Amino acid sequence: MYNLDQFYDDLDCLGLQASEKQISQFLQYYNLLTEWNSFMNLTAITEFYDVLKKHFIDSLSIVQVYPEIRTHNICLMDIGTGAGFPGIPLKIMFPQLQVVLLDSLLKRIHFLEEVLEKLDLPDIRLLHGRAEDYARQDLEREHYDLCVSRAVANLSTLAELCLPYVKVGGIFLSYKSEKVAAEAAMAKKAIKLLGGKIAEQKELYLPNSDIYRNLFLIKKIKRTPNQFPRKAGIPAKTPIG
Ligand code: SAM
Numbered sequence: 581m582y583n584l585d586q587f588y589d590d591l592d593c594l595g596l597q598a599s600e601k602q603i604s605q606f607l608q609y610y611n612l613l614t615e616w617n618s619f620m621n622l623t624a625i626t627e628f629y630d631v632l633k634k635h636f637i638d639s640l641s642i643v644q645v646y647p648e649i650r651t652h653n654i655c656l657m658d659i660g661t662g663a664g665f666p667g668i669p670l671k672i673m674f675p676q677l678q679v680v681l682l683d684s685l686l687k688r689i690h691f692l693e694e695v696l697e698k699l700d701l702p703d704i705r706l707l708h709g710r711a712e713d714y715a716r717q718d719l720e721r722e723h724y725d726l727c728v729s730r731a732v733a734n735l736s737t738l739a740e741l742c743l744p745y746v747k748v749g750g751i752f753l754s755y756k757s758e759k760v761a762a763e764a765a766m767a768k769k770a771i772k773l774l775g776g777k778i779a780e781q782k783e784l785y786l787p788n789s790d791i792y793r794n795l796f797l798i799k800k801i802k803r804t805p806n807q808f809p810r811k812a813g814i815p816a817k818t819p820i821g
Contacts, residue, residue, distance in 0.1 A: 586629075586788070590637045593787035594644065596673060605672045605699045606636055612698060613663060616691050622663040637786055638793065639666030640673055642728070642753060645782045645795050649674055649726070657682065657724040657745045659711045660732035664692055666755065667728070671701055680724075682707040682714060712812040715744040722747050722803065730755035735767035735796065736819035740809045743774040746800040752776060756794040759783075764796070770820035775802040 584603065591598055598606070610631050616622055625634050642649060649656075649670065654677055658667030661681040671679045681692055681704065689708045696704055707714055714720045727742040727750070735754055742752045756763075764781065771778060780797040809815055 587632050587636075590633065590787040591640070594637070594640055596640060596643065596650075598673065602672055605701075606632070606669070608699055609636075609664075609668060609672070609695060612691075612695055616694070617663075620687055620691070622688065622691060633786060633789060634791065635665050636669045638755070638791075639669035639730070641784065641786060641793060642666065642670070642755075642795065644784060645780055645797050646726070646751065646753060649677070651676070652725075653678070654725045655723065656680070657720075657727045657742075659727060659729040659738075659742050659745070660684075661692070662688055662731075664695060666730050667704075668692075668695060668699075668701075670728075671704055672699070675701075677703070679704045680707060680720075681705070682709070682711060684708070684710050710812040711741040711745075712809040712815065715741075715809050720745060725750045727752045728755070729753075731757070733816055734819060735760065735763050736770040736821050737815045739767055739770045739774050739776060739798065740815040740820060743771070743776050743798070743800060744804045744809055746776075748775070748800050748803060750800050751779075752798040752800065754796040754798070756796065757792065758794065759792075760794055760796075766819075766821045771798055773805070773820060774808055775800055775804045777801050 656677050657680045661667050661683050667681045689706050724745045727745045746752050776798040779799040782795045784793050
């Protein structure tokens with residue numbers, strides 16, 4: 581039986597300590613997720629143990645490749661956030677972050693509005709629409725220190741959706757749950773063309789588990805050419821490669 585001691589222990593393994601307020605926010609988030617999931621499709625993972633480990637701890641595992649997130653005033657974009665992963669757990673754990681959560685499904689944005697209100701989370705903006713479209717707006721393009729994305733697309737498509745948001749010198753971080761050597765090889769051309777460079781690829785297991793994860797850290801080294809991203813739907817249908 582998974583209890584909160586186990587969650588504290590998992591956090592400790594990542595070098596993190598949560599306050600009572602943060603624990604209460606995680607629990608409220610879990611309650612809202614399961615409540616809304618009973619009438620809309622938010623997640624296939626609903627057991628307490630699984631949500632804490634595979635959604636919350638998984639989202640926070642970024643600290644192992646990007647420790648700056650603990651303390652720096654980072655401007656973070658989460659592309660295809662769905663029910664808020666990884667963006668919401670990151671904002672709960674690191675309240676100094678300025679977070680933007682983007683998703684093309686309006687009902688998920690409505691769920692996130694409720695989460696922000698109930699958890700009293702400031703400095704989060706919600707964007708409803710396609711990543712390809714917002715990336716053309718001056719206010720969003722090359723504005724972010726960090727762009728994250730989990731379970732949205734293959735790495736080549738993701739590079740086209742995410743790198744246009746990242747400032748030169750910033751980071752695009754992709755969460756993967758399987759071995760992706762072939763996918764990474766195919767994405768090399770796209771990453772280079774879009775102004776990125778793979779800086780680190782870390783394979784890891786979530787704390788106290790055999791759950792495998794793969795984090796790709798891509799550094800933005802030059803500006804993304806204006807023709808990218810291509811029109812909505814094209815990056816997924818015809819990935820650069
Ligand atoms: N990141 C979340 C997670 O890890 O649980 C959600 C993953 S869900 C499988 C993929 C999400 O990406 C969906 O909510 C979908 O609406 C969104 N999505 C896919 N393509 C997108 C695009 N081009 N622009 C914006 N959102 C997109």
